[in-house]
Amino acid sequence: MFTLTINGEKVTVPEGTSIMNAAKQLRIDIPHLCYLEGLEPEYHCRICGVEIEGEPRLAPSCVRAVSEGMKVHTNTARVRRARKMIVELLLVNHSADCPTCERNQTCELLKLAFELGVKKVRFEGEKPSYELDETSPAIIRDPNKCILCGRCVRVCHDVQTVSVIGFINRGLDIKVSTFMEKGLGNVECTNCGQCIQVCPVGAIKEKSAVDEVWAALANPKKHVVVQEAPAIRAALGEELGLPPGTLVAGKMHTALRRLGFDAVFDTNFSADLTIMEEANELVKRITEGSVLPQITSCCPGWIKFMEHFYPDLIPNVSTCKSPQQMFGSLAKTYYAQKAGIYPAKIVSVSVMPCTAKKFEAQRPEMTDSGFRDVDYVLTTRELARMIKEAGIDFAGLPDESASQLMGLYSGAGTIFGATGGVMEAALRTAYKLVTGKELERIDIEPVRGLDGIKTATVNVDSLEVKVAVAHGLGNARKILDEVRAGKSPYHFIEIMACPGGCVGGGGQPISFDLALRGIRGQVLYNEDRVLPYRRSHDNPSIKKVYQDYLKEPLGEKSHHLLHTKYTNRGRV
């Protein structure tokens, strides 16, 4: 332990603590832009500089470790002068179209400029005029807004190990880009969108479908259906004036109806459907002795990652489509038939916590209904913007349910949104499939929580089923390398690209705070506990869809509508 003084006050912290974190203990928040908890400090922004007695220059407090007897000053004229001038310098090189910027309400640079009292930018000079990277169907990068803090590069390399963006060029020409400036759409980008979650400004955002969805809603010839992923209900409230941790399933359904959607369903229903197919597939693989471990397939970020980096594991990946795409192919077949609507009239919209879902919906094979199965994908943030635009007082809305046919869901469906949720949901049903009995201890705690890799063994009659759960692609790599090496002890592996699972998706309200993602996950586990059905196979609407339309899991119709194939995409 070291004792130091900060602004004259003593504080004792463990060796290795940064000055910034030591200051936090004294309730001093040292301003910063490139530092972000959860990423290695890279001291690019130089805003967090503090005075240390006896040192000729300011020290970056994010990375400088404390030492015994150190005397630190965080609020001297010299420190304030430096911070202000650096913010001025960043502002003058920043394409500051603040009024129309996506991040107007959540921009860290804007906030900092205000808080530091930057009243005037004394420098005048040329603004950058780079071309936007619009090559990806999911993500747009605007280098003109980029302040080169490097957070996106660190999350892409260190957390996700996808490593498709990096610094290129030098000095004044430095920018964040892709190999040969090919653009995100032409490299191994998984579209996970974690770069959006860490960006302090509006340099990275989703490719919006809001205009297209408004146009569809306004078109009287179109019948617009909507599905919402499990994780939306755990986070949408944050964007609309409700505290984190608020379940807003009911208000969400109401708001969607008020926006003018003709049929409001729920992706949780098709999450249950996914479990029916995937659990059956797992049991089949185990009993038939085919390729194991089986790996989940509901996360499109993970799927594209696998197609680039682990194509040799394609046989291990479940052939089940994701809940979004299962819903999509049923909306224009099963629902069209039930409602007596010509499928070409149906516009299928999904609301996802995810940017990769925009890519997934556009995959050429996702047309098993005979049409584009999902037409438009909105992120949580985009839906929130539409709700605000429509003037809906979200917090004051009454609760409504989704329409039953494809909207009734079990607790197993809702926990899909948290890391470990798919595993838990699948085990609840797989147990029944194998044993004919219901799993007694339905809460499978070892696969819950925020550890990067979680493992469990579940006794299913005489068989010890070994499972593993990984979230964040860097963690996934560790598990996958074992599989590749033939050393994986597991039968079933769940992989989610984003840390925390879908509640931490690239389309969620901006945050990289893992604890907040944990709170969102807890919202889903809480909902699971109080829902009338907690197992996918108990959901009456699931029983009905098999009875009326699909006949049986893994059957011919299911195979056609609910399963898919993968592509070896190679490396760049």
Place this chain on the structure above:
Amino acid sequence: MSTALWKTKVDEVTKQRGKARETLLPCLEAIQEVSGYIPQEAVSYLRENLDVPSVDIYGVITFYGMLTTKEQGKYVIRLCNSLPCYLNNSENMLEVIERELGIKAGETSPDKNFTLEVVPCLGLCDKAPAMMINDKIYENLTEESAKKIIAELKG
């Protein structure tokens, strides 16, 4: 230059120095030397062999002044414009050479014979103004000597 040549060079370098990220710069320099630039296939080859992401390799290439992914002229002229050369009329030399070659600094001539670059200090300050053409040094340049050097290279 043929593809095989840079591959052979890279294999030589990795054999001698090991297949690791710290061999990246020597590999890139070897490719640049034999091919005159770093082709995209070479980056893929290095990615596979050294296990470094393509964007990182590209980031390294674009960081260093002597590495490039663009084909360069047969003669790469590096004219120093740092202060000691500047104080000895290097700007004038630049004008002369630009005029003689019909290209501006940073450009390659259409016939791919010349690439002209203005570079920082070459460590030839006692013989300013100075330049290098490929690995050859030219010192104490005057308008006449610069013209003559270019004329000789043009043939």
Place this chain on the structure above:
Amino acid sequence: MEKILTKNIDKPNSQDIEVYLADGGYKALEKVLTLKPEEVIDEVKKSRLVGRGGAAFPVGLKWSFTSKEDGEPKFIVCNADEGEPGTFKDRVILRNDPHLLLEAIIIGGYAIGTSHGYIYVRGEYYPEIEVLEKAIKQAKEKGYLGNNILRSGFSFNIQLYKGAGSYVCGEETALLESMEGNRGSPDCRPPFPAQSGFLGKPTAVNNVETLANIPAIIINGGNWYSKIGSPGSPGPKLFCLSGQVNKPGVYELPTGIPLRELIENYGGGVRGEFKAVLPGGVSSSLLTDLDVKLDYKSIAKAGSMLGSGAVIVINSDTSMIDVAKNTIDFFAHESCGKCSVCREGTRRAREIITRFANGGGRAEELDLLLELGEVMYDTACCGLGQVAMSATTSAIKLFRDEFEQKVRE
């Protein structure tokens, strides 16, 4: 003064190991191999030799820190990435006396306890690279490099790294990043390379000229060395004289020699009328006092820095706005771009100075530049950013009227 660093350079075939051996070459190494590593470090400490790359850190201390660190293996890296405009002294040693350098690196390796030595040499130094490659080969053949050197049980090898055209890689942490296959962006210190350097291991990084002092210190003793030149920073120094001077070149002189003497007695006087000098390359501040002594402390006291000893002379025909523009152009070009303050600071400074050069400056921008210079010094990560404004701000302070004449109406 007896030459120490350049004593061999004028000999015919000075690069050849036979020529080097004929005049006592590798004798220091032979002596060192009979000493304990601590004894070698003590001798260097006694010499009070400080680094000649610019930072002037005591060499004995650096080696001692590195040798005491726990990590293994350790490394010694010779920084031969000479790039400070106006500096061409390391080149003289590299080209003419490579064995002096190799001997010194081997001694350094022995002192800190490593078998792994590297020379990171400027990529543009083609002839010198060839010389070094040949010298390493010769030293191996003669048994001064390789396994079990002179049957001492000590093994040591030297590998070359070539730079690829980046000034900032001369900064030691950037140099190590470059060796590791990364962009040459400097790292934050601490930790220093002595604690965590190449591949995260304890690493001593020493400049060419610094190391070239070592064999003489070993042979003649640290006490002998400490009496040469200025007591505060003793030893011979290679001064690189360039710019508007009659006889530019590298001069080996004791530290502390007055600037006037260097220019008048060695450099053949100013070409034209003296106006100012940059005593430590474009990273230093302008001085107008010819009587200043050329040692680290005196120059620092005068408000500049001796740095690598690149003395650039400027005559009265030269516009100080042009000097400022040339230096800030250089730093804007060579900034790695990582630190916001250096990248954006050099970008704006360059724009402002360019406007002044074109007669379109704003009066208040002069004080803004002075403030920017101070903020960059305070906050930039590495030496490049900290001093990028030195020449510019000193030009404004010393020759403000030249700038004020270029304020737009």
